[in-house]
Amino acid sequence: xxxxxxxxxxxxxxxxETAKSEPSYHMDPDLFEKLEFLEKENSALKMELLIQSxxxxxxxxxxxxxxxxxxxxxKQHLDSIKKVAKLEAECRRLKAMACRxxxxxxxxxxxxxxxxxxxxxDSQSDSWERLxxxxxxxxxxxxxxPNMSExxxxxxxxxxxxxxxxxxxxxxxxxxxxxxxSPEIDLMDDFLEMEQxxxxxxxxxxxxxxxxxxxxxxxxxxxSLRAELEAMIHRTxxxxxxxxxxxxxxxxxxxxxxxxxxxxxxxxxxxxxxxxxxxxxxxxxxxxxxxxxKLEEKxxxxxxxxxxxxxxxxxxxxxxEASELQLREATMQLEELQRELNLVNESKRIVESNVSSMxxxxxxMTAKINSLEExxxxxxxxxxxxxxxxxxxxxxxxxxxxxxxxxxxxxxxxEVKIKQEDLEVAAGKLAECQKTIQSLGKQLKxxxxxxxxxxxxxxxxxxxxxxxxxxxxxxxxxxxxxxxxFSHKRDLNSPGVVAGTTCPSIxxxxxxxxxxxxxxxxxxxxxxxxxxxxxxxxxxxxxxxxKNGIQLEL
Numbered sequence: 001x002x003x004x005x006x007x008x009x010x011x012x013x014x015x016x017e018t019a020k021s022e023p024s025y026h027m028d029p030d031l032f033e034k035l036e037f038l039e040k041e042n043s044a045l046k047m048e049l050l051i052q053s054x055x056x057x058x059x060x061x062x063x064x065x066x067x068x069x070x071x072x073x074x075k076q077h078l079d080s081i082k083k084v085a086k087l088e089a090e091c092r093r094l095k096a097m098a099c100r101x102x103x104x105x106x107x108x109x110x111x112x113x114x115x116x117x118x119x120x121x122d123s124q125s126d127s128w129e130r131l132x133x134x135x136x137x138x139x140x141x142x143x144x145x146p147n148m149s150e151x152x153x154x155x156x157x158x159x160x161x162x163x164x165x166x167x168x169x170x171x172x173x174x175x176x177x178x179x180x181x182s183p184e185i186d187l188m189d190d191f192l193e194m195e196q197x198x199x200x201x202x203x204x205x206x207x208x209x210x211x212x213x214x215x216x217x218x219x220x221x222x223x224s225l226r227a228e229l230e231a232m233i234h235r236t237x238x239x240x241x242x243x244x245x246x247x248x249x250x251x252x253x254x255x256x257x258x259x260x261x262x263x264x265x266x267x268x269x270x271x272x273x274x275x276x277x278x279x280x281x282x283x284x285x286x287x288x289x290x291x292x293x294k295l296e297e298k299x300x301x302x303x304x305x306x307x308x309x310x311x312x313x314x315x316x317x318x319x320x321e322a323s324e325l326q327l328r329e330a331t332m333q334l335e336e337l338q339r340e341l342n343l344v345n346e347s348k349r350i351v352e353s354n355v356s357s358m359x360x361x362x363x364x365m366t367a368k369i370n371s372l373e374e375x376x377x378x379x380x381x382x383x384x385x386x387x388x389x390x391x392x393x394x395x396x397x398x399x400x401x402x403x404x405x406x407x408x409x410x411x412x413x414x415e416v417k418i419k420q421e422d423l424e425v426a427a428g429k430l431a432e433c434q435k436t437i438q439s440l441g442k443q444l445k446x447x448x449x450x451x452x453x454x455x456x457x458x459x460x461x462x463x464x465x466x467x468x469x470x471x472x473x474x475x476x477x478x479x480x481x482x483x484x485x486f487s488h489k490r491d492l493n494s495p496g497v498v499a500g501t502t503c504p505s506i507x508x509x510x511x512x513x514x515x516x517x518x519x520x521x522x523x524x525x526x527x528x529x530x531x532x533x534x535x536x537x538x539x540x541x542x543x544x545x546x547k548n549g550i551q552l553e554l
Contacts, residue, residue: 031298038288045281052274059267066260073253080246087239094228372447 031295034291034295038291041284041288045284048277048281052277055270059270062263062267066256066263069253069256069260073249073256076246076249080242083239083242087235090232090235094232097228098225369447
């Protein structure tokens, strides 16, 4: 049974290890708890088996010791039986010698000795029969091995041993009685001899010689018998000592037998407990077999689930790989977008710096334009003053013309040369004025385009996104706005240029004078009067503000 338990435990252990070695990520927690509980029960059963095996070993050792003690006791018993057999042989020999000597002794001594011998022979024959029976039992016990499962043999052997020891006690008591009665027998023998000696003188003399020979023979026989009896008494004393020793050994053996009986009872109780435990273990093993079958079914189901999960895992791995590829592509795109964003940020910073610089330039240009507008206002005021003065001068000129017309007639010849020189000087001054007017016109064109540009940019909300179209070279052309008009007049070399500016010209010609002379004189006088004013007031008189805007007159 122990081997069956161990084999079943090994099978359960192997199955538990195989169940453990399988992947446990899809197992139920109930199965884990059951497996742990079964492992705990398995370990507990192992411990119980180890304890029971140790107890069985201890009991086997105790049984071997008890068998050895019984063997030693049986050996001692056999030795005592052999000694008793030797004593019986000596008793028989003494009995034969006593029978020979009993013919010369009296009937009483013969009867007494015969009774004693018969009692000894009977007791020895009984003891011999018992010893033979014990020897047969011992031989039977020696032929069959001792077994714990057959307690009847040990009981019969113990009962036979106790009976033999009781018989030895009885024989010892008989021997003691014999030893106690031996002095009485000696006294009886002495008394009989004295009676025979007393009766011998009454007989005949012939018979006296024969009786003397018989008495001498009888005395010799009696002396030899007495010596033999003393030797037998000595031997019986020795046998009594040996029997006492055997009694002590018997007591020890009885105590050992009692202990062995108690141990036997304990072993029987333990065997009963082990049988009960064995039945419980068998029930547990049956339950474990049923649970094992259930677990095998669950393991099969779990293996099917495992296969399904492996398929799902393979699919998920494929999807994960595809998603990883997409993620890599997305990361590459993100890196490219990040680079583009960095470039855009850098360009944005550059544009912002350019815009800030352009805003600073625009602010400076607006400041310049404001200053130029102030100058223009001042020039306009001066131009108004100049126009007033021009009107006054024209009136004076008209008066002077009338006076000059009157005087020209007389001084025409002398003054013609002077007028020509004055006209040449005036023409040079007019050329210089034209150059200054052209430069001022260019500046006004640039200012006009800047003003229109600032007005347009002020109306645009997203000015910071675009760059200002400011020309950097002198050769770039500035477009004049629609509110600035640029009017060319007639050639300044022609007569009446100064009169055709803003002041009303005198178109009346005197009937007496020619038109050329009148025009030349009329143009010479205002030119002489206007040139100092132009040199003092700058270019303000060439501009005029109208409803449509600023008008430049050249």
